[in-house]
Amino acid sequence: MSAPKLRVAVVGASGRLGAFAAKLFAEHPRFELAARWERGDDWPRVARDCGASVAFEATRAGLGFAHARALLEAGLRPVVATSGVTPTEVRELDALARQLGLGGVVVPNFSLGAWLMQRAAELAAPHFAQAEIVEAHHTRKADSPSGTAADTARRIAAARERAGAPPLAPHGRAQPARGEIQGGVALHSLRLDGVYARQEVLFSGVGELFTVRHEMGGPEAFAPGIELATLFAARTSGVQLGLDAVLGAGAPRS
């Protein structure tokens, strides 16, 4: 006998990512699309009655925290894709979810390749004295540097600290073209029509360069991560951050 389908609602269902996820849930044998909500819908009021247990949220940077809270208060388990939910906000959501006996997950990047790129960067971080990140995205992307680039820089700094390596010394030059420094890592952002998403993490020591690169051509690459995160949200207690929790890697976070 096959497992019952998991009913999922989508907030931001007309957006690029929301529309992709809604189609995925509608067509996937393990999911059922329970509702599609767009801007202007009074979805917090009707959420409780739609029969969904999980809601996938992909709206506008800055709205993820308030939407996740509203979903939890309506009894739904949030899977938050929207950029900009801070670790402090995740802790607040976690406390609320535990109080309500619910769970959820905030995933800044659903790509398994991007997750592996970050894991590889954490592995390399203590062994090189210099690191820079070059990320490129399509021109519709509103923010820069990307959340993934900033998160990778944080992970590199944290991995060095865990290993007892000194903090990276940034270039220290007041030259915008040398990048924005975060965690001792210079971040460079390109916005180009011919690119969907790519990131290179370049580590350098004397006489050698070690590069980790990830590239994706479209939202299809998010599908396995969306499926795993949604199934995870349906069974977990409290709200977790990132694919680390979903994939059970348990990588310590800064």
Ligand SMILES: NC(=O)c1ccc[n+]([C@@H]2O[C@H](COP(=O)([O-])OP(=O)(O)OC[C@H]3O[C@@H](n4cnc5c(N)ncnc54)[C@H](OP(=O)(O)O)[C@@H]3O)[C@@H](O)[C@H]2O)c1
């Ligand atoms: N986690 C990941 O792997 C991942 C991947 C891609 C994107 N993202 C993030 O996901 C978010 C959405 O990206 P996108 O490319 O899909 O953006 P998008 O195409 O602009 O879609 C956003 C959608 O949300 C709607 N919306 C805005 N406020 C809303 C509200 N209060 N209630 C319901 N719907 C609302 C927008 O409607 P209007 O057009 O009417 O404003 C629009 O349809 C962004 O923060 C992006 O950075 C995350």
